[in-house]
Amino acid sequence: MNYKKHTLLLVFAVILLSAGIVGVAMAQSILFDKDLDLQGTKKILNAMNVGIGTTGSVGRLQIGTTSYATVNAGYQFNIFGPLNIMQRDAAADSYIVNNAFFNSAGAWQRILANGAGRIGWNSDATGAMDFKVAPTGTAGSTFSWVDALTILGDGKVGIGTITPGSPLTVSPASSISADMLSGRIQNLASPVNNADAATKSYVDTAFASAGQWTTSGSNIYMNLSGNVGIGTTIPAHKLDIVGSYYSRTVVKGTCSGTVAIDWNAGNTQHCILGSTPVTFTFSGGQTGGNYKLILKQDGVGSRTVSWPATIRWGSGSAPYLTPVPAKTDYVGFIYNGVDGTYDSVAFNANF
Numbered sequence: 001m002n003y004k005k006h007t008l009l010l011v012f013a014v015i016l017l018s019a020g021i022v023g024v025a026m027a028q029s030i031l032f033d034k035d036l037d038l039q040g041t042k043k044i045l046n047a048m049n050v051g052i053g054t055t056g057s058v059g060r061l062q063i064g065t066t067s068y069a070t071v072n073a074g075y076q077f078n079i080f081g082p083l084n085i086m087q088r089d090a091a092a093d094s095y096i097v098n099n100a101f102f103n104s105a106g107a108w109q110r111i112l113a114n115g116a117g118r119i120g121w122n123s124d125a126t127g128a129m130d131f132k133v134a135p136t137g138t139a140g141s142t143f144s145w146v147d148a149l150t151i152l153g154d155g156k157v158g159i160g161t162i163t164p165g166s167p168l169t170v171s172p173a174s175s176i177s178a179d180m181l182s183g184r185i186q187n188l189a190s191p192v193n194n195a196d197a198a199t200k201s202y203v204d205t206a207f208a209s210a211g212q213w214t215t216s217g218s219n220i221y222m223n224l225s226g227n228v229g230i231g232t233t234i235p236a237h238k239l240d241i242v243g244s245y246y247s248r249t250v251v252k253g254t255c256s257g258t259v260a261i262d263w264n265a266g267n268t269q270h271c272i273l274g275s276t277p278v279t280f281t282f283s284g285g286q287t288g289g290n291y292k293l294i295l296k297q298d299g300v301g302s303r304t305v306s307w308p309a310t311i312r313w314g315s316g317s318a319p320y321l322t323p324v325p326a327k328t329d330y331v332g333f334i335y336n337g338v339d340g341t342y343d344s345v346a347f348n349a350n351f
Contacts (some may be wrong), residue, residue: 070104092122107142124162126155141339270294273303287337301325
């Protein structure tokens, strides 16, 4: 018998007991473990569990008396009350788990009557880090984790999903609420092509119906009563514009024969007269709308115009157009929606 070695063991145990570092059970384990080696530097205990404050450690290191019955033999546990670090020596998956452990039946089991949480590495996917939660349950009951947050090895983040396909994926998409997005845009997806940006088909209807504007076909209108201001915060009319505005001129090019002027296309339209006569038809006038027709003679000149019967001339007759080649005349109208007429209000010639 090696009395020198056993004497050292006894002294070591007494020191630990005196300092209050270990309990009797641990001191006895140290005294009577034949594999204890105080002379070497590679091991202290071989094939044994260490308990501090417990006589029945079920993990490599257990601090406290919290019950961990039937732990899974495929994993090693370092236990600190209801918190444990769980890992395998020959595999990369590891976990920090609160109020739960993996039991011998291959199920997650609550320790105390409460909720549970888990942080895992290389569990959902290689290189991934995951955060999972479980609702409150009874002590000893088994449960399944709820996927809260997953970060893949390539940086993609999933909320409610372990397989995010984009930098941020939320599942289900309908769970994105107005509280999360102030514009009430829900169920976002990436636009696929240029047409998406025009139709906004990748934004669901909650955006339009909940906002102040609604679309109807190619039109957009305001849901609320009141006035619209451009350049002012206190509009006094249905549309109140402070500052200049521009209505694009429709350039029709050379006009010959019968030419349809649709004022919906633009309040100002330009024609080069290319035949005699050029017959105009008007449509699209809005009550009170101001319209201008710019007429330029071609290189031949002396072109004439046949006007629509819906025009009322202030002088009683149509104006005389400048016949000189390349000269321009301006004719202005206001549409009278009550009478359905285009009333001539201006004529400027010979430019």
